[in-house]
Amino acid sequence: MAIERATFGAGCFWGVEARFAEIPGVIDTAAGYEGGCVDHPTYKDVCTDTTGHAEVVDVTFDPSRVSFDTLLDAFFAMHDPTQVNRQGPDWGKQYRSVIFTRSEEQMHQAREKIEPASTFWKAEEYHQRYLEKRGMVSCQI
Numbered sequence: 001m002a003i004e005r006a007t008f009g010a011g012c013f014w015g016v017e018a019r020f021a022e023i024p025g026v027i028d029t030a031a032g033y034e035g036g037c038v039d040h041p042t043y044k045d046v047c048t049d050t051t052g053h054a055e056v057v058d059v060t061f062d063p064s065r066v067s068f069d070t071l072l073d074a075f076f077a078m079h080d081p082t083q084v085n086r087q088g089p090d091w092g093k094q095y096r097s098v099i100f101t102r103s104e105e106q107m108h109q110a111r112e113k114i115e116p117a118s119t120f121w122k123a124e125e126y127h128q129r130y131l132e133k134r135g136m137v138s139c140q141i
Helices: 013-021 041-049 068-077 104-113
Strands: 004-010 025-033 053-059 096-101
Touching: 004 013, 004 025, 004 068, 013 025, 013 053, 013 068, 053 068, 053 096, 068 104
Parallel strands: none
Antiparallel strands: 004 053, 004 096, 025 053
16 A cells, blocks of 8 residues: 655644544544754754744645545645734744655645636726725725
8 A cells, every 4th residue: 555645834723633543544633833943853942943843743745545635735724824814813934834755746736726817807896995985994894
């Protein structure tokens, strides 16, 4: 059986680890730290927001049972990657959205989830600052 690993940061690692562990084909998960400049960091070190590490979950999986692409979809569904250095009440660089790939193929698949910019077409004027013009603060999304 071929086994692969990938590491995901999506905020506090407790919930992320639990969600990945539920996916059939995931063999093991481990909460930890990656992406920083200090060897053997502790939680206390990482919480200073000075080591550069992210709270991450290392996922060991059987690619014959679950694809890396499926894990990527789960990763993007379990958090909001647009919240810079934050997830819910947790904030700091250690809570950033990050994928640490372990192969060129994983890197390629992860990059496919990101679309390069194309031509932006501005909507009609009546759509610009629509809520503000009507004294509203939100819509039903």
